[in-house]
Amino acid sequence: MKLIGQKLSVERGEDLIFSDLSFNVSSGEALIIRGPNGAGKSTLLRAIANLLPLLSGELTVEDPDKEFGETEFPQLCHYLGHDNAMKPAMSVGENLVFWQKFAGQPHLDIEEALEMVGLSGLDSVPYAHLSTGQRRRIGIARLLVSYRPVWLLDEPTSGLDTPSQSQFEALMKVHLEDGGLIIAATHIPLDIGTFKELIFDGFVRETAP
Amino acid sequence: MIALLKRDLSLALRSGGGAVTALLFYLAVVVAMPFAIGPNTQLLATIGGATLWIGALLAGLLGLERLFQGDYEDGTLDQMMLMGGPLPAQVFAKCVAHWLVTGLPLTLSVPVFGLFLGMEGVAIQASMATLLVGTPAISFIGAVGAAVTVSLQRGGLLLSVLVLPLCIPVLIFGVGAVRAAVTDPDPFLPPFLLVISLSLFFAVIGPFGAALALRQGND
Numbered sequence: 296m297k298l299i300g301q302k303l304s305v306e307r308g309e310d311l312i313f314s315d316l317s318f319n320v321s322s323g324e325a326l327i328i329r330g331p332n333g334a335g336k337s338t339l340l341r342a343i344a345n346l347l348p349l350l351s352g353e354l355t356v357e358d359p360d361k362e363f364g365e366t367e368f369p370q371l372c373h374y375l376g377h378d379n380a381m382k383p384a385m386s387v388g389e390n391l392v393f394w395q396k397f398a399g400q401p402h403l404d405i406e407e408a409l410e411m412v413g414l415s416g417l418d419s420v421p422y423a424h425l426s427t428g429q430r431r432r433i434g435i436a437r438l439l440v441s442y443r444p445v446w447l448l449d450e451p452t453s454g455l456d457t458p459s460q461s462q463f464e465a466l467m468k469v470h471l472e473d474g475g476l477i478i479a480a481t482h483i484p485l486d487i488g489t490f491k492e493l494i495f496d497g498f499v500r501e502t503a504p
Numbered sequence: 505m506i507a508l509l510k511r512d513l514s515l516a517l518r519s520g521g522g523a524v525t526a527l528l529f530y531l532a533v534v535v536a537m538p539f540a541i542g543p544n545t546q547l548l549a550t551i552g553g554a555t556l557w558i559g560a561l562l563a564g565l566l567g568l569e570r571l572f573q574g575d576y577e578d579g580t581l582d583q584m585m586l587m588g589g590p591l592p593a594q595v596f597a598k599c600v601a602h603w604l605v606t607g608l609p610l611t612l613s614v615p616v617f618g619l620f621l622g623m624e625g626v627a628i629q630a631s632m633a634t635l636l637v638g639t640p641a642i643s644f645i646g647a648v649g650a651a652v653t654v655s656l657q658r659g660g661l662l663l664s665v666l667v668l669p670l671c672i673p674v675l676i677f678g679v680g681a682v683r684a685a686v687t688d689p690d691p692f693l694p695p696f697l698l699v700i701s702l703s704l705f706f707a708v709i710g711p712f713g714a715a716l717a718l719r720q721g722n723d
Contacts, residue, residue, distance in 0.1 A: 344586055346722065369586050378579030382511075384518050396507035398587050443587075 296358045296444060297321040298343075298368075298476065303352035305335070305342045312338045316352070318493055322444070325467070325477040325487055330495025336480035337377070339493075340447050343478060345369045363444070373443040375451055379434030381422045387433055388418030391440050398441035408439040413462055427454040435463055446470060448479035461486070505589070505597045512601035515574075522567030523605035529566055530610050533559035534617045545622045552623035553682030556631050557675055559617075560610045560639055565667060567606055568646040569653070569660035571598060572718065576654045581722060591715035595651070599643045599711065607639030630685035630692065634678040634699055641674045641703040642667075644710030651717035674702050 297319060304314035312335040320326045328336045341347045343354065345368070356368050363371055381390045391405045409415045412432040417425075422433065431454045438446060446467075452460050460483070467477055467487045479485070516523045537555045538548055548555075575581040588594050611632055618628035649667040653659030677695040684690035 341582075344582075346582055346585055372586060374582060374586050376579050376582055378577070378582075380579040380583050382515060382574075382578065382580075384515055385511075389514075393507055393511050394583070397583070 296356060296362060296371075296476065298445070298478075299355045299357065300343070301353045301355070303339070303342065303354070304350040305338050305347055306350045307338065307347070311350075313495070314351075316493075318491075320476055320478060320491065322474045322476050323471050325471055325479065325490035326493055327485065327490050328478065328480040328493045328495070329482070334495035336495060337449050340374070340449050340478065340480055341376075344372055344374045344447050346374075368445075371443055372445040372447050373438045373441075374447045374449075375434055375438060376449050377453075379430050380437070381430065381433060383421070383423035386419050386421050387414075387425070390422055390433065391418070391436060394437050395440040398443070400442045401440065402442040403439045405436075405440060408436040411439055411462075411466060412436045413459060428456055428459060431455055432459055435466070439466070444475050446475060446477045446479075448477065448481070450481055451479060452481060452483050452485075505593055508584075508588070508594055509597045509601050512598055513604060516567075516601065516605040522570060523609065526563045526566050526606045527609050527613060530559050530563040530613065531617070533562060534620055537621065549622045549624065549627070552618060552621040553627055553631050553634075554679045555621060556614060556617060556635065557638075557679050557682070560607070560635055561642060561668070561671055561675060563610055564606050564639060564642040565646065565664050567602065568643075568650050568667070569663055571602055571647060571650040572654045572714075573650070573659070576722070581654075581718065585719070585722065591718065592711040595647055595711040595714045595718070596707070599640075599647050599707075602646075603640050603643040607635070607643060611635040611639060624686065627682060627686050630682045634681045634696060637696070637703055638674050638678040638699045641699075641706045642671055644703070644706040645670045645674075647710050647714040648717060651714035651721065654718065655721045674699060677702065 299319040301317050303316045305312045316339065318326060328339060330336055338347060342349055354368070388405055391408065395401050395405070403411065405418055406415065409418060412435050414429060414432055422430065425433065435451070452463060455463060464486050467485070471477060471487065534555060541548055572581060575584065584594050585591060614632045614635060615628055618631060646667050649663045652666065653663045656662065677698040681692055681695035681699060684695060685692045
């Protein structure tokens with residue numbers, strides 16, 4: 296699968312956030328979006344997820360082997376935004392079970408997913424009792440309980456300590472090796488092998504890996 | 505969709521959920537009425553149907569503000585748009601959940617509250633019947649208002665202002681049917697069927713309107 300963005304422009308209110316932005320990512324590749332605060336990294340991710348309308352330009356998905364059939368692109372995506380989409384009143388396990396049922400295509404068990412993010416045994420704890428970093432790790436566990444080939448990550452490591460950060464980098468690597476595709480906006484250097492970079496600095500340019 | 509319905513139900517029944525609060529608020533409105541009107545049982549019984557309907561309308565509005573706001577704040581709404589299938593279907597599920605924890609308990613409590621107001625048996629039955637078919641309309645109309653005000657910090661007041669006028673037709677025919685049930689020559693069925701048709705009408709267009717407003721408001 297290959298995702299191609301051509302000459303994308305997005306407007307929020309009356310402000311043009313970025314224009315004429317082009318990129319392409321294929322299965323097994325990661326695209327890291329960098330740039331200062333307010334440059335439009337989150338906006339781009341939300342536009343790719345179809346949560347914001349495009350002013351102009353085109354997002355196309357090339358899927359020559361018809362691996363994903365007729366599924367629409369947003370349905371192939373996991374989006375991890377600033378918020379983790381968990382209900383404080385429910386336990387960690389209940390939250391994850393809900394997302395697994397809601398998203399379909401179960402991948403890992405709740406227990407396994409929690410183990411992957413280093414929080415095994417916490418499934419009966421209310422989500423409200425967790426720390427910021429732990430909440431983020433539950434957010435990451437949500438990516439694991441249902442399978443989606445495309446991960447759209449917005450500052451995925453915010454609130455994570457160094458060990459959990461490397462744990463997450465390992466999870467990202469595994470996802471890429473399995474033929475997944477990652478587009479992430481982050482400030483922190485990520486150790487996930489080679490990746491493409493998209494740099495916002497007044498004008499937008501793309502660098503080769 | 506079923507998962508969403510179940511989750512909303514379980515959230516509403518926990519601490520901080522709106523289910524019990526709405527019922528208590530309904531009780532407060534109904535009990536306050538005799539204090540305002542005075543101890544004239546005849547009058548109380550006459551306006552009993554109207555009191556029950558006004559109370560249900562206000563209690564129904566109470567939890568509406570939070571219908572989408574919680575999901576908007578914690579990022580769940582983004583996920584619903586991204587991978588939950590058609591958004592109107594999900595809005596429909598959330599409305600059904602809202603009705604199950606507000607409209608339905610309010611309807612079921614009518615026999616008790618009707619006695620407080622000294623209403624006759626027939627009037628109580630008619631009130632229950634009209635509320636049963638009329639309260640879904642409040643949830644579906646309210647969903648549109650809740651979707652429009654989702655990104656506002658204090659949207660509750662604006663929501664009520666937007667939603668109440670739209671609920672007036674349901675109120676007119678609902679109360680009209682209750683009155684017709686006790687006053688003899690007036691037929692009960694025509695206004696009752698109109699209430700049903702209003703509920704069905706809003707059950708169809710409400711979710712689509714709300715989904716449209718949510719898409720526009722979520723940026």
